[in-house]
Amino acid sequence: MWVVTPLAQRKRQLVLDELTQAALGLLATKGFEAVTVDEIVAAAGVSRRTFFRYFASKEDVVVRFLGDLGSGMRAELAARPASEPPSVALRHAVATSVSACAAHDGRALRVVRLILGTPALLARFLERRAQWRDELAAELGRRLGLDPAAGPFPHLAAGVALAAFDTVLQRWSGSDGIADPVTLTGEVFEMIAPALDSLTS
């Protein structure tokens, strides 16, 4: 199962890495709108057309780099025991997410700063973040036996948790990656916990 597709798949991964590497390097130094796709593909040694076979847009290169955070949060939430109140489960989900981001130390920090400082990138990132919220709301609804379409709670709680995520990410990047993500997350969730548990209290 795992040995049957070695060569073509690896080649594809190689091109993807090369493209990501080249793009992130150029974008971080020259700024987002000062870099054209042609420059990126020239640095990566592939054709312009190939770039758009791997990425849907120029923004996609940067956003995809942080893209796994969303599915990671949902997975972590799903993995938490059902006995935990929403505030605890969501706190762990957010904490592991930001920690995973901080683990890339160095690169991830530059990418986050790039996103927060570039309107076009922020917009695309927030669009993806909205999908995270809906996924979290669905998972939360499943945990609590609630229909997300019936009551406002799952949608709201997911939005509140992501607002906490925003604040943690902002303060983490603002501290040059020095602050501990788990500690920051704990601080912030202490404030919002009563709101997240307002249904089960």
Add this chain to the structure above:
Amino acid sequence: MWVVTPLAQRKRQLVLDELTQAALGLLATKGFEAVTVDEIVAAAGVSRRTFFRYFASKEDVVVRFLGDLGSGMRAELAARPASEPPSVALRHAVATSVSACAAHDGRALRVVRLILGTPALLARFLERRAQWRDELAAELGRRLGLDPAAGPFPHLAAGVALAAFDTVLQRWSGSDGIADPVTLTGEVFEMIAPALDSLTS
């Protein structure tokens, strides 16, 4: 005051209205990406270049239509008495915002649905929403005598209030504009109030 408004200013407003009208009509019926700027300017009777003198992008036409909500929220928050706890002041700010949106009854509803259903528009809207959060955080910091850069509270509270805004807007548009914005806002703020007042309790 009202007589000095020069003729040029009114002409400008007229062009802007004509452009907005034409764009919203076409976009609502044919969908966002199925309409080109050339079609819009042809319907409005101005040149393509003029369109981009009034709007920064095609998305801008739609987003600007809802753009005053942000400054409205901040103004309402600033107008609330300083004695009110954050949860009450923010609830009024959100309620007046959504109510102002609902007052346009008919047009605003279609615009909101268009935004929520179009990725490119949603992205631009969320970008603006992020600015709202920072403005609300600044205003909140002023109310409470806190430096928004020092502690996470203003940023977090503004984010939580806007998460509530999101939920209210989603449910309002989901109910075809039938649900009462103030009632919805009240329901939702009942859940998050303890988080918003966690500092002053």
Add this chain to the structure above:
DNA sequence: AGCCAGATTGACACTCAGTGCCATCCACGG
């Protein structure tokens, strides 16, 4: 009225993102 300064507009040309299409090349199985 006549004139001048500033703002608005339209037209053209240009860059760049993104897409469709087709020819080519290369890994893999028969």
Add this chain to the structure above:
DNA sequence: CCGTGGATGGCACTGAGTGTCAATCTGGCT
């Protein structure tokens, strides 16, 4: 050895957004 499918590159095209310049219009001033 040969055919098939996927990945690539080149090309042309649409559409968004911008800079520039000439023409036009507005409003004030003499």
